[in-house]
């Protein structure tokens with residue numbers, strides 16, 4: 001207990017808490033280096049970069065090392081970030097260094113813990129990569145590819161569109177996995193306490209990665225010869241603004257103002273008409289999801305083109321395969337990449353498989369506030385309207401006739417539907 005109190009104090013004082021990997025730790029197999037963001041040293045299409053600015057590049061490297069630690073197994077947690085993490089960040093690893101002494105971290109059962117870093121290395125790294133860039137050795141072979149945490153953007157959240165996720169959102173993703181993707185459910189593999197530890201580490205990587213991006217943006221606006229550019233104060237401020245986005249999100253869960261109505265035929269049919277864009281709200285789900293909700297709306301390239309490019313050969317030669325298609329197709333392709341620059345498809349809503357969960361509230365969040373970074377925009381503001389759409393979406397896999405036998409739209413609205 002005494003030790004715990006001392007720790008709080010030290011972390012509270014913004015003391016550095018570098019955590020050390022002990023040789024005896026069975027979870028860790030050797031030292032590792034963070035992978036730098038490409039834009040730090042190379043030209044990246046459509047992005048600001050520090051290519052050709054070696055002095056500013058070094059400033060970014062030094063700032064990151066001071067703020068977050070030089071290597072993955074020597075993390076630093078500042079007071080600002082500590083508030084986002086359990087134990088103020090103390091559970092990021094199996095050990096922590098306080099002053100001259102090294103302390104083993106213990107779980108609720110008083111047994112040594114692996115810590116977020118150890119658990120991540122064992123369970124997540126081969127997909128999500130050392131720096132959380134979604135570039136682990138397995139990643140290239142997967143569709144969709146694992147999340148790059150460094151934008152701070154997460155898809156399956158309960159917070160407003162564009163906001164950082166709530167811890168509970170990450171907990172749901174890690175516990176249940178993302179159905180229909182290779183993101184596994186860790187419920188049977190990790191205890192609830194271990195999932196909390198790994199969440200700390202995901203947040204750590206995300207915050208570190210977003211700070212790196214912010215510093216690159218800042219550096220891109222600065223002159224390589226300006227000695228005062230990218231000072232340590234600038235870096236601390238950038239980090240602070242990243243923490244603050246996470247802090248705000250922890251109290252920003254969207255709660256529907258009215259509860260879910262019963263799934264009556266009336267509600268389902270109204271939801272169907274909303275989906276088809278036949279109501280005054282003029283929703284455009286069909287443009288992306290298609291008239292039969294098979295994920296083949298006209299605003300995306302056809303499923304056939306998609307399959308040929310994404311699954312038609314070596315994963316690293318997608319660009320090459322894209323070249324066989326006409327200019328129009330290539331343009332649509334480029335417009336419909338997700339915010340990470342990867343191909344994405346609207347969901348086929350006939351399957352009853354939802355990445356972000358199948359509870360009504362999960363679908364409420366997806367439809368009302370959209371899916372961050374994935375080309376699915378926020379829906380209407382009216383909660384009652386959204387609930388009817390949710391009831392329709394949940395009914396569709398069991399009642400495909402809702403769309404296959406949908407009554408023709410009223411004559412006056414026919415042209416609007418035909419245009420889609």
Ligand code: HEC
Nearest residue numbers: 123124127144145146147154155156173174181182183198
């Ligand atoms: C086999 C590969 C694989 C492994 C292992 C894996 N993931 Fe994932 N993960 C994915 C994929 C793929 C996605 C993205 C799916 C998508 O975008 O639709 C993802 C997405 C995520 C997301 C983002 C969710 C969101 O709302 O955007 C988080 C958080 C995450 N994984 C955490 C973890 C953690 C923590 C571990 C280890 C305990 C882990 N993952 C292990 C493949 C993996």
Ligand code: HEC
Nearest residue numbers: 283284285288345346347354355356357366374375376379
């Ligand atoms: C601009 C295109 C676009 C529009 C408009 C759009 N969606 Fe989507 N939707 C997508 C994409 C893309 C995905 C898949 C995202 C992913 O897998 O990362 C998706 C996924 C979904 C999902 C699956 C969520 C999950 O957990 O897997 C549902 C449900 C959904 N959309 C419903 C709707 C409804 C209802 C509307 C109309 C109110 C709508 N969408 C409008 C593009 C769109």
